Each structure stands twice: as C-alpha cells, then as structure tokens.
Amino acid sequence: MPFLSDRVAAAKVAVSRGGHPAPLADIIRAQSEGAAAVHAGVTLGRCPYVGDRSERGKFLALMWMRGYSAEQERLRTLHGHTPL
Numbered sequence: 001m002p003f004l005s006d007r008v009a010a011a012k013v014a015v016s017r018g019g020h021p022a023p024l025a026d027i028i029r030a031q032s033e034g035a036a037a038v039h040a041g042v043t044l045g046r047c048p049y050v051g052d053r054s055e056r057g058k059f060l061a062l063m064w065m066r067g068y069s070a071e072q073e074r075l076r077t078l079h080g081h082t083p084l
Helices: 004-011 024-040 055-078
Strands: none
Touching: 024 055
16 A cells, blocks of 8 residues: 555646646646737637646636637727626
8 A cells, every 4th residue: 555645646637836736837828829819810618728637727717718718708808898
C-alpha cells in the first residue's frame, strides 16, 4: 500500500509558477485565439480546447471563452450597444 504522501503527490496537477495549470504564454495565446474567433465568425461552441479533458485543457478552454466573451463585449461597447 503506498504512503498517503505518494497518493497526494500523484493526484496533484502540474501548475505554472503563477499557480495555473498552464504557462502564462499559453493562457495569453488561448485568450487571443478566442478574441480572434469572434472576428472570424467562429461560434463559441467551436473552442479548440474543449476536446482536451485534462486540467490544462479545461483551463485553456475557459481562457479561450474568456477571450471570446471579452472581445464580444468590447465590440458591443465600441458600437454603442448596451449589454443585456
């Protein structure tokens, strides 16, 4: 039977220095890709990270969606539309 500390160590997810499951460069890239998807006419459901079920993939999917949503909101504000 493994020691408790071995099981806890095996269950931990690799995190970046900032405490996120992905490096900052990947986070920024995912957010930028999400923002660019708005202009390309890509729907929110076509996030390229959704198929990755790892903690890193889930986190990057969230970052992509945040970039997408932020760009939509920026465009609404720019064109004088008020959010719902």
